[in-house]
Amino acid sequence: MITQEKFQTLLSFEPSEQKVLTLYLNTDSGEEPTEAIKLKAKNLLGEANCMEADVQAVETYLNHSFDWKSPGLAVFSSRDGDFFETFPTAVSFRNRLRITPKPYLKPLGHLLEHYAHYGVILVDRIGARFFTYHLGELQESDGYMGEEIHKLKQGRGSSAIGRRGGTGGGSREEENARRNLRDAANVAAEFFSNKPIRRLFLGGTAENTAQFRDLLPKQMQSCLIASFVIDMNAGEHEVRAETLKLLNTANAEREKKLVKTLLGTSASGGAAVLGLDDTLQAISNRRVQTLLLSDGFQLPGYVDYNSGFVVANLAKSPLSEPELTAVDDVIDTAFTLTLNQGAHVEVIRDNPDLENAGNIGALLRF
Known part of the structure; x- marks a missing residue:
């Protein structure tokens, strides 16, 4: 790995x-x-x-x-x-x-950014199962089983108990289920407490996941990305496959929001640049906070590895061609330089808005 x-x-x-x-x-x-x-x-x-x-x-x-x-x-x-x-x-x-x-390294960087450290909880009215994943691989799993819920037969005491002022069978079933959910949420909080989970998914019926979500600590609720319908006894392979699909969906939505933020910031005159020349200049000046690139975008250009200067158009360069090293893919060079500067890079897939803006842009530090 x-x-x-x-x-x-x-x-x-x-x-x-x-x-x-x-x-x-x-x-x-x-x-x-x-x-x-x-x-x-x-x-x-x-x-x-x-x-x-x-x-x-x-x-x-x-x-x-x-x-x-x-x-x-x-x-x-x-x-x-x-x-x-x-x-x-x-x-x-x-x-x-x-x-x-x-x-x-762009595809590998995308993998590390979007598929690192996520968790899954499957829950029903009796118990829960917990999974941690990193880069799509299972790291650890555990579970919790609460009190089994026995349903009373229709007409054998449920309504009678209720008329005498006691707790009806249906009420006892619901209370047992709520207690199981509360206990499972406590065990889940302990299981995930020392794990670097960035994202969390809940699986089960819509009713059970909705109730369980509200019982989790606020910090875990803030990591929740999506809930999905799945059988509590589903195999781990199915759990992994379903959550990878959800991650892909979540990543696509996140990328759309990032592009929208970039374009909006640029349009309002904020700290952002669009297009090849201005973005490469910002990288050379170490101003980039988040670099956005269209997946597969590549062009030739030039770099000075010692200073970290990168350019595609020599007319924009204070350095002459003999002082620079020609590279077949200046976009990949920009990717590497940006990461080495401690900035963040997002490789964006299939986004027409970013493509129309020149396939590249950056949110700036200053």
Whole structure:
């Protein structure tokens, strides 16, 4: 599994004359046969005929080392520099190949940002099950079982007890269910108390999840993203699949809001820039707080790695062409520089508003 520390190491990769081959693959063998995935990989690698040793290393890994249990795979190779890293993931990638001076990291950065540390609670009137996930992989699970609820038969005491002023059968059932929900919420709070959960999902019937939500601590309620209908006894694989779908939906909504904020801030004359030249200038000046990029957007440009200056249009550069290093993908360079500056980067998928604004923009620190 990719870690934040390993990602930082990849970010710090020192470029050299030897390029890095980066391959992202959708390796979900449940969607299509393994041999079909290998053929797609082979076709992509055909674009890297100038890097025969790296192509051979990747094909050897796919044929002999990769276990095909993970639906996603990222590979980085620069054989002359003795550099070969693989990261199977529980979340699939779009197929793509890049040959760049440094590892191409935007899809991996998106994975770390949107699929890190989330929790799931399944609840019914008797108990609850708890799950923690990181990058789509199950980390820990537990559960709680309360008092079993016995329904009284119709006409055997429920109404009679009620007439005598006691507690009717239906009332006892409801009280037992409420007590079970309260106890389950307390156990859930303890289970998640020491876990770095960013997002939380509730599963069960609409009635049970609504009642359970109000019993959780405020801090856990603030992490709740969505509730969904699922059987309490559903298998873990189904739980994971359903919550990944919900994460994708939540991420898409979040991206729309970010783009709307960017465009609105720019339109009102606030601390924001749009378009390639102004955004690259803001990165060079270390003014960026959050960089937004359209997924797949790439253009050639220039960089001075020592100063962190990046530019696409030489007419906008105070440095001459001999003082700069030409790069095939200045957008990926901007991505790496921004993260190294401690700023935040969002790779936005399929957003026409951002595309119409030039595919790139940034909210600024000042």
